[in-house]
Amino acid sequence: MTFSICVRERYRDEDGDEQTRFGVAVTTRLPGVGTLCPFASENGAVATQSLVNVELGRKGIEYLDDGLAVEDALEALLSADEGRDQRQLHGVGTGGEFAFSGPECKPWYGQRIGDNYTVAGNLLTGESVIEAVAETYEANAAGDESDADRPLAARLIDALEAGHAEGGDKREELPVQSAALLVRSTEERAIEPYYDDLRVDATETPIADLRETYEHAKRGYEMALERYESDYEEDELDSE
Secondary structure, eight states, rough: OOOOOOOOOEETTSOEEEEEEEEEEEEEEESOOTSEEEEEEEEEEEEEEEOOOOHHHHHHHHHHHTTTTTHHHHHHHHHHOOTGGGGEEEESSSSEEEEOTTSSSSSEEEEEEEEEEEEEEEEOTTHHHHHHHHHHHHHHSSSSSHHHTTTTHHHHHHHHHHHHHHHOBBBOOOOOEEEEEEEESSSOOSSOOOGEEEEEEEEHEEEEEEEHHHHHHHHHHHHHHHHHHHHHHHHHHHOO
């Protein structure tokens, strides 16, 4: 009933220190996908879908936070899940990728594992949906410098938009849709970007609305950073 992407990116912050960020984005032809499917922390990103088992996402992130490799964490959860044949579960950890689609998922379903990312979907119009998501992310992650320097949240929306344009979820009789994204990073910032945790819960234009929400959140973040960053930094100094 959905398609999603999980990614891992390593980068250097303004001080030149190595950092890692994880992101997950998802859309479907049902409301409230952001409450069910995407999970992320500074140690990984996970998406649970098809016949959703929210505990797979929650516990998957807990296991990653405890230091388990993503393939070990998610395989362990699936092994204990009696409904695994109807599940899709995929994600990235600090050093690996994992994707699973049970044989009873509704067609078209499938997944793709790439360098530092995974994509999966079910009830899609075809394989071209996840291919478009993957190729768009790859192009934005490894393309010209202006693409790679854009916030991951914006590039995740681009990837969803590409899959949506290919047909996305095939259930055209369901007009109410939703979309969501989460980005988490090892970097400590005075103010966490507001645009790294966004949801559009019920709309007929999920990707356009998610992008508009992102633009508003980015503008609000930049205004808050300009106005309040020094106050946050002074407060942190006072607490040391």
